[in-house]
Amino acid sequence: MPPTIRSRRPVRSALVLFFAAAAAGAVVASAHAQGAQREGRRSRTREVKPTELTPAQVTELTRIANERKLNFDDLMAASKTFMPSGRHDEYVCFASGGQSGQVFAIGVPSMRLLRSIAVFTPESWQGYGFGVGNDVLAAGNMPSGRTIGWGDTHHPGLSETNGEYDGQFLFIGDKANARVGVIDLRDWETKQIVKNPLSVSDHGGCFVTPNTEYVVEGGQYATPLGFGYAPLAEYKKSYRGFVTFWKFDREKGRIDVAKSFALELPPYFQDLFDAGKGASEGLVFGNSFNAEMAVGGIQSGKPPFEAGCSQRDTDYLHVIDWKIAERVVASGKTEDLGGFKVIPLETSIAEGILHLAPEPKSPHGVDVSPNGQYIVVAGKLDPHVTVFGADRIRKAIADKKFSGKDDFGVPILDFDAVKEAQVELGLGPLHTQFDDQGYAYTSLFLDSAVARWTLGGEYESKHPEQPWKLVTKTPVQYNIGHLVTAEGDSSSPDGRYLISMSKWSIDRFVPTGPLLPQNFQLVDISQQGTAMPVIFDMPIGVGEPHYAQIIKADKLKSWQVYPELGWNPHTQSVDPNAPKAGKEGIVRDGRNVTINMTAVRSHYTPEHVEVNEGDHITWRITALEQTPDATHGFTIGGYNINLSLEPGEFAEIKFTADMPGVFPFYCTEFCSALHLEMLGYFLVKPSGAGKDAVGMAR
């Protein structure tokens, strides 16, 4: 066994005086940055004297406006969205990345993409899936073991306390593979992925109950639950929908699979879910389509799904009492499916967990008003939104006011008994959000518009208009899907800003080939009545976000530096294996080689790592930085390894040195003026003589 190489501090020779000078320069730069940081803080809170534009300034502004062909509305929009250097946005919008498998954080009102968060897809610049995070990703593979390298992220859900976003965690679902990711908003990293044990795919939903007791994941396209096989001819008999209640352990920051459960549901295509709160706390609402139980079959002359799923005038709102469900689970009345607790459909019926209510027509949104009293459903093939009353639903259930049962015996609540209102808005209504002025906002896909309409009940006094009336529509460009307002899913929306998540941009931006960006359009909803202008168009060309939530920026208490050196982000604690400064070295134990490395501006210790072909490598690195933004990267070229080491972070990677040769490792994140010099050599000595002779080595 070769001797362990112990780290020593480098001896600096006279020749490196210039280097020292450069290092001094770095100190200057650091001081500069700190000064600038102070200045930045000043600029964020700077006291700007009330602006009084001088005639000369008005002339100058007018000149620019004319040069750039801006009208007054443009100048107003620019003034409402521009952020001076260093000024922080007031809100952060967390949007799913759609088929990108990520989450995007966007500043509002500037509509600047602040960061992506890797969840279901490896993202090399974050070092996710290229040495670390691999275990988190692997937990999301299929039960068969098949690797899944992406996700179709749909609905992000912020953790809530008493129905308010608390800024601690973010959950995100993957429609394509029925998975849920858990992101810790202290360090914006994905800590956990759970694979749904019932279903291949879901609707990608993640909606939390008002105190984040559960993360709710609704199904979509029915299959035999538990990955079984059954022909489509047995659809009604063997295919089922579901909704999963993932128990969240806030202390551990993890979903507790053992305490989670699911409900077997009829094979309608369940879609969106929203948790009740206030008046409806304890209930969960889910819409559905394909009450027809159509199975398509265009290739054999049958109606395609798009027609078959759209035949009936109503589908079903699912009303689920999760507090009863919790008791039923506790009493053991569940089936076991691969170790997961499932409440059979007949049990849900017998115990009063599940009721249906008719809802027109092919619905694609269910949204609960801030007070929990109103459940708004938009049927995309009906020009109205339908509002259900929480009190009415509770009373209809108590009074057994049913209009019948569905094919599976689920009681159907009488529509007139539970309906609060219907409001005609326009073509293709989808989703609804709320503000602080008693308005609701619904996306109109076919109209390409956002509709503002009035709520009734306790909201009547907040707006000057009649209740349950359309107030105005603002055109958007084009084909809006979801929409989101500031804190619009919480118990106390802020109003002010709305984002139209327009799905098509067509001609809005410089064409980017046949694959065009989406268009997030910021709408100013601060004024009452009919004024509701679009004030910013933001292209989204990094995925197709599906849904978003907007939180007040000051609720986010993010770390900028890990609390202590040697921090393991996965355990959120100091790692006992984290190398310390002065204790670096290489330890060999037979074919197992452990590298204990530190990284600091701008060198790694050690710089030479020589092993033999076939050795099993455990590479541990601690980033010794404590300055915000002093991130180091670490890659071994050719070995498909890349880490992002934030200040204080510890990472451990394991691999086999199965490729002989000389592999430079270097810092992939620009860290200092001598960043390019932050490198070392990983030498893998060939085991066979024949492999040695390749190349031009002389």
Added chain:
Amino acid sequence: MPPTIRSRRPVRSALVLFFAAAAAGAVVASAHAQGAQREGRRSRTREVKPTELTPAQVTELTRIANERKLNFDDLMAASKTFMPSGRHDEYVCFASGGQSGQVFAIGVPSMRLLRSIAVFTPESWQGYGFGVGNDVLAAGNMPSGRTIGWGDTHHPGLSETNGEYDGQFLFIGDKANARVGVIDLRDWETKQIVKNPLSVSDHGGCFVTPNTEYVVEGGQYATPLGFGYAPLAEYKKSYRGFVTFWKFDREKGRIDVAKSFALELPPYFQDLFDAGKGASEGLVFGNSFNAEMAVGGIQSGKPPFEAGCSQRDTDYLHVIDWKIAERVVASGKTEDLGGFKVIPLETSIAEGILHLAPEPKSPHGVDVSPNGQYIVVAGKLDPHVTVFGADRIRKAIADKKFSGKDDFGVPILDFDAVKEAQVELGLGPLHTQFDDQGYAYTSLFLDSAVARWTLGGEYESKHPEQPWKLVTKTPVQYNIGHLVTAEGDSSSPDGRYLISMSKWSIDRFVPTGPLLPQNFQLVDISQQGTAMPVIFDMPIGVGEPHYAQIIKADKLKSWQVYPELGWNPHTQSVDPNAPKAGKEGIVRDGRNVTINMTAVRSHYTPEHVEVNEGDHITWRITALEQTPDATHGFTIGGYNINLSLEPGEFAEIKFTADMPGVFPFYCTEFCSALHLEMLGYFLVKPSGAGKDAVGMAR
């Protein structure tokens, strides 16, 4: 063999009348979108009457400014960058994504991220690496076969004609794995990845000769060429640098590896390269650091690389005559390294291909002025930029004005003979770009500033200042790396806009955890003299862009719809295997099953695909759309497959149905009001009886 299922048009029943109505709605929406498109075109070219702000409007603007604490400079900056809805940016900035492995396209002056382009990393929302593009990615794997799933993209290079960006192709290098990607700007897709056959890693450079004859890829950290092994003790003997000239075949849109070649270089760390043009056409210039040939060794008490590489006062500018090199290659004076032509160092010396010139100190930029006369080198540990004269270099070579030879016998040009000027700018100068007013702009990393300075010679008449003088410095936030001006690398820069690619943002944006975005800062360089304000801060939180080029948007002639239905983007022609409408079906040939599918709003044909476990699947899909932005997705949940099918596109995926069960496939790109209904079922019948019984299937 089961009968082939032939596609038939669906029979529409009375029950689907509402569906027809919905389809009519879709037509309305389409007409609406077209109307909006016309309006959009109007709005892009709309004639805005000269704005004369009324006193009431000034009051209103002032109110917003005061509410949002904006001063006059902020209002000016907002007016210079705001884009009204539908107005197109004037420029597109193509920035590398750094360790994200992508390219980002950013609109200028609005600084909106228009799109990412997947190159070295699978990107699911583009369907790249999840069914298609897999072959392109695989070509970039290591010679040992090791899969590489990411890249450290550094320097994008736009194709040029006569030294001007022509908007046809974009090249991008991967520093970590020494690869070059070729992007076709008709459809913004990566068509080719070539792996450098000499080296593990490079400097990620992609600089083209003035008519894109060659794409130049410079090395960086020396290794034994050809992936051999040699201990660091044999560094000088066995380690080498390199520069590769990839021959580009514009007609085929591909690098022609057989016609490409490389130069063996001394084991200095070559860095950036830039191609000569005009006065210097035929030459290529590359800077380097580590003329010391330091090999680090901090762990054994030796100076770390950051010190060892910084000892000497000068490193070497490499002057390479690629026209001579071309002739030498044609005459067969090359060595063969894994089938690749390499000019040995001694041949380059003997034939006059390679000369060195001293350059102070640890340089990190080499940039050729628009007329090709001046080669600007910035040594990051020297406060000056050093300007070399092309005519002087040619004369010194002709006159053999050498100050000696390096350790390898390469002649060193006399510094005073080739030096045109030195200009003191400040701390940590890195990179230089140019404008149309005779100014050069250099990034100052340690100063966190952009320096504007004057060129001499024919540029003297363009600016009012003395030549070779610092004019002004604008602070940036913080730690600028590269910078880029509009068309700033071409023979005729536009000026107007400069982007400071600031590496650290520290306090500029809402904190995004310990991993913070970079900061692209737009600088208005339209005025001469000292006015050079930062007018926009753009967070880059999707990677760490290294370098960028900015092209006039109207030079890009992108397709928005593929030219014909059934288009294969890889061959850029109609694919003979592309399924046609009415010819869909499933063909079985033993264990091989071919699915011929079409996709159109909003159904797939066929909708049912049933196979047996273990069947080999060839799945072909044609998107029958011809409307811009009418993209469909296609995923098979659980099977790690996702496609993005742009209008007219054909795709073929191959896989084995090795996982039994029922797998919904669906459209992952929101295509219509009935997008959710665009689905089908992929049924994989289990081959063993035991596998059938899992799950809750009744």
